[in-house]
Amino acid sequence: MNGLMLIARREIVTQLRTKAFVIGLLVTVLLVAAVSYAPKIMGGDSYTLGTVNSQQLPLERAAPDAEFEWRTFPDEEAAKQAVLAGDVDAALVDNARVLTDGEIDSQLGVLLQSVHREVKLGEAGVNIPPLQIQSVGADARYEGARAGIAVVLVLVLFMLIIGQITMVAMGVVEEKGSRIVEILLSSVRPWQLLAGKIFGLGVVGLINMTAILVVGLIATSVSGLSADFPPGMTGLVVGVLVWFVLGYVFFATLSAALASLVSRQEEVSTVLTPLTMTIMVTYFVSFYVVNNATGLLATVLSYVPPFSSMVMPVRMAATEVPLWQVGLSMVAMVVAASAVLALGAKVYSRAVLRTGARLKLTDVLRAK
Amino acid sequence: MLEISDLRKRFAGGPEAPEGKVALDGISFTVRPGEMYGFVGANGAGKTTTMRIVMGVLQADSGEVRWQGRPLGYDDRKRFGYMPEERGLYQKMKVAEQIEYFGRLQGLGTGEAKKAAADLIERLGLGERRNDAVQALSLGNQQRVQLAVALVHDPAVLVLDEPFSGLDPIAVDALAAVLQERCRGGVPVIFSSHQLELVERLCDSVGIVSAGRMVATGTVSELRAAESGTLRVVVRDATPGWADGLPGTVTIEGDRHILATTGADDQEILRRAMKAGHVEYFGAEQPSLTEIFKEAVA
DSSP: OOOHHHHHHHHHHHHHHSSSHHHHHHHHHHHHHHHHHHHHHHSEEEEEEEESEEEEOOOOHOOOOOOEEEESSSSSSHHHHHHTTSSSSSEEEEEEEEEESSOOOHHHHHHHHHHHHHHHHHHTTTOHHHHOOOSSSSSTTTTHHHHHHHHHHHEEEEEEEHHHHHHHHHHHHHHHHHHHHHHHHTTTHHHHHHHHHHHHHHHHHHHHHHHHHHHHHHHHHHHHHGSSSSSSSSHHHHHHHHHHHHHHHHHHHHHHHHHOOOOGGGGGHHHHHHHHHHHHHHHHHHHHHHOOTTTHHHHHHTSSSSHHHHHHHHHHHSOOOOHHHHHHHHHHHHHHHHHHHHHHHHHHHHTTTSSSOOOOOOOOOHOO | EEEEEEEEEEOOOOOOOOTEEEEEEEEEEEEEETOEEEEETTTSSHHHHHHHHHTTOOOOOOEEEEETTTEOOOOHHTTEEEEEOOOOOTHHHHHHHHHHHHHTTTOOHHHHHHHHHHHHHTTTGEEEEEBGGGGSOOOOHHHHHHHHHTTTTOOOOEEEETTTTTTTTHHHHHHHHHHHHHHHTOOOEEEEEHHHHHHHHHOSEEEEEEOOOEEEEEEEHHHHSSSSOEEEEEEESSTTTTTTTTEEEEEETEHHHEEESSSSSEEEHHHHHHHHHHEEEEEOOOOOHHHHHHHHOO
């Protein structure tokens, strides 16, 4: 096994063994599962209705998404008590009156009135065909689901990238500050050390990401939520993994390069500030894109690295993006990530042995 | 054979010192196989810089390091064992795992690394701590782990920066024994130290650096020969004023006159001392390394 793989393996083993990783993974998995179930638990209106000397109205025909439960009461007094106690939302008396506690739920009111009218008209022999609703805009059936998936994705991408690049930075400073790097660099090349660390921690991030996606897919399919998902989920999942890798490589390399300028853990967050700001901006922009996925800003930024690493997957989730656009954007990101790798490796190998006060990036780049 | 020739290094200056600082101003020395080379000098003299250049951690501005007659390259250095001045270990990694990890990085197979680590752990008395995180160890024990990391791949050369600092006398002996054993196996060993008695006891050769220059180098006896020893004469019931005109100083303790002098004609002094009284002691004292060091650095 060469140096790079040994270094990567150490990073992976060390990370997977920490309590923080295990607990973090459990918490995210539980959260994802909860989110996948949440719409089911909170979703769908349900009404409990009472009847006194009345027929049940076929409300479910008018509102297929809602659930109705009927109870029969012997007399009006019993129904009144049930309404006041909140056991039923409303009670229908003698097919003519509806008892409520104050104002009636407006949707329920409309439903009761229109269904009642329809039933009466039907009895009188009048049949009204329901109105056909036709959308002239884009296929909007999956809009809600798409936006939901996009929001979850952008959050997961953001959290994982920030988390992993911080680990990269802390690892770099640990080795630099303690001079472990002097021993390491007498047996491996600087680029091997850098690449091994980025690769190892990337695998850890990918394990996290895969766990989230798998749990999300299983939980939504168990909860039945996945029935509402748009077609092409497999493509989206693969796309997200690729985008995570690209974004991670870009940001992690910069993180390692910046971290190699300082020698103490306390300085890590300061030196990373410009980078974390960039990631924050990317995150906010992506969040905005969720609701404006077809706008000009979304389209343009989905090609511009590093914004594309989060904006494009969000666009892919929120709307349909032609494959060639995704490909083009990925190529741009790969080019950008390669450039950053070359630059980052240069800064890192020059700075990582210069212990002491914080180095200036410009000095490091200028030095021969 | 490890040859270091004419190393020069200047560090870039900051705003206060635009010219920078000359760290090495032509350092040369040679370490033969099986030789233990002690590297001494005041703080900031250039010992660490020299060692870091040998290990390729730092680039010299000019000069060369040669190993087996060829310029020292990356692949040769992989076979070197190194202990940096500021100790570098993963604090949260376990002792045995850490030694194995560095062994593997330096090219050992899994089994070889395990075996080498186990041997060293035994040898350095770390047996009970093998599964403890390094951060739970005392400073002395951490230093033993550090040494194990330098030794795990059976290095061809050992470069150790202050390996003995902060160790108790028993740990010093344990470490010295391990180094001497490697040295007898034909490995050149370079180590720096401020403990001059220790250097004198362990080393075949010594290099004294001062302000980036090698002011004296050679075997301990060569250095002694270059430095004339102090002649001490103790005379009882001597005639006052017997040593007038002789170089050196006379101290009087009760009825004894003690003359300490360097570079004088010893036969002449002996004749005059015998004439003056009863000669109790007459002898040339070998300079200690401390004296040689102070003389060389002054």
